Amino acid sequence: MTELHLWLRHEDRATERRTSIVPSDARRLVADGVRLTVEESPQRIFPVEEYEAVGCRTAPAASWVSAPEDAVVLGLKELPARPDGLAHRHIFFGHAYKRQPGAADLLGRFAAGGGALFDLEYLVDDKGRRLAAFGFWAGYLGAALAVLRHRGRLPVPLTPTGRQELDETLRSAAGDEEFTALVVGALGRSGRGARAGFAAAGVDPTCWDIDETRDLDRRALLDHDVMVNAVLATSPVPPFLRETDLDDPARRLRTLCDVTCDVGSPLNVLPVYDRTTEWAEPVRRLREDPPLDLIAIDNLPSLLPKESSTDFSAALLPQLLDFPAGGPWARCLDRFHQASEEFRRV
Structure with missing residues (x-):
C-alpha cells in the first residue's frame, strides 16, 4: 500500500487561525504511518513546533506548490490566486459547486493542472450528513x-x-x-x-x-x-x-x-x-x-480557533486514516467530476 503523504498548508487568508489537523491528531496520523508535512504559518493557532514534536516534517509557508506530486494538500479556506494550474489532490472547502463567485475560476485551475478537489463540504456519509464540520x-x-x-x-x-x-x-x-x-x-x-x-x-x-x-x-x-x-x-x-x-x-x-x-x-x-x-x-x-x-x-x-479546530480535527481524523479508500472520499471525488463536467459545458 502506498504511503499517504499529507501536506498541511498555511492558510492564505490573514484572519484564518484554524487548522484542519491539530497536533494531538497529527501524532495519531504519524503513528499510523502517514507522512505529514506541516507548513510554517504565522497565524495558525498551534505553532509548528508542536507538530514537529509529534513527528511531522516542516516546510516553509506556501511551499505546497512544489510538493511531491503524490502529496495530498490539506487546508480549509481558499487557495491563493497562483498557480494557474492545480496539479495536486486538494482537501479544503472549495465553495465552487453552487455557482458561487469564483467557482468557474477554481474549477478551471483544476482542469488546467490535472488535479482534483475533495471538497470538505461534500465529505458526507451515505445519508448525506457531513462527517466533519465547523x-x-x-x-x-x-x-x-x-x-x-x-x-x-x-x-x-x-x-x-x-x-x-x-x-x-x-x-x-x-x-x-x-x-x-x-x-x-x-x-x-x-x-x-x-x-x-x-x-x-x-x-x-x-x-x-x-x-x-x-x-x-x-x-x-x-x-x-x-x-x-x-x-x-x-x-x-x-x-x-x-x-x-x-x-x-x-x-x-x-x-x-x-x-x-x-x-x-x-x-x-x-x-x-x-x-x-x-x-x-x-x-x-x-x-x-x-x-x-x-x-x-x-x-x-x-x-474561536482552538475550540473549533480541535472539534473539527477529531471528526476529520478517522476519515483521513481511511483516505482515499472510504466511500465518503469517493463521493467527494464524484461530486468534483460532476461539477467539472458542468463547468466544461458552460
Missing part, C-alpha cells in the same frame, strides 16, 4: 456577535479569543434591555450552536426549521429584534428576506447575522446583500430608517 461554532459565534452588536458591545476589529472569555462578554449587564431573537435552521449544527450562543447570553430564541419556513410567516420574522440565519439550502427556496421587507416601516428587525454566507449563490436565502463583512469591519448598515445591521463573516469559527 457548523456548531459558526452558529455559536453568529449568535454571540449578534447579541454583542445589539447590546452595543461588539468590539472592532474582531480578534480571536477563547470560549470562556467570550462567554464572559455575553453575560447580561446592568442597562441591557431584553430583546427577541430568532434562529432559522435551528435543528442543524449551526442552529444548535446559535441556540447555545443565545443561551450563554441569557436569551431564549424563537426556533424555526423546515416546518416553520415551508410556509414562511414573514411578518413574524420581521417582528423579532435579532435574527440568525443558519440554513444551508441545497435546492432553491423562496428568500426569507427581500428588499421590500427591509423597507417595511413596521419592521422590528434590527440585527441580522447570516452564518451561512451564501452571497452570490442562486441558493442564497438572504439575497439582500452583495458582499460579506470582515473582522476589521464586522457590521454593515443595510438600512438607516428603521436601522438594520448585517453581520456576514464567512470564517466565524476562526474567532
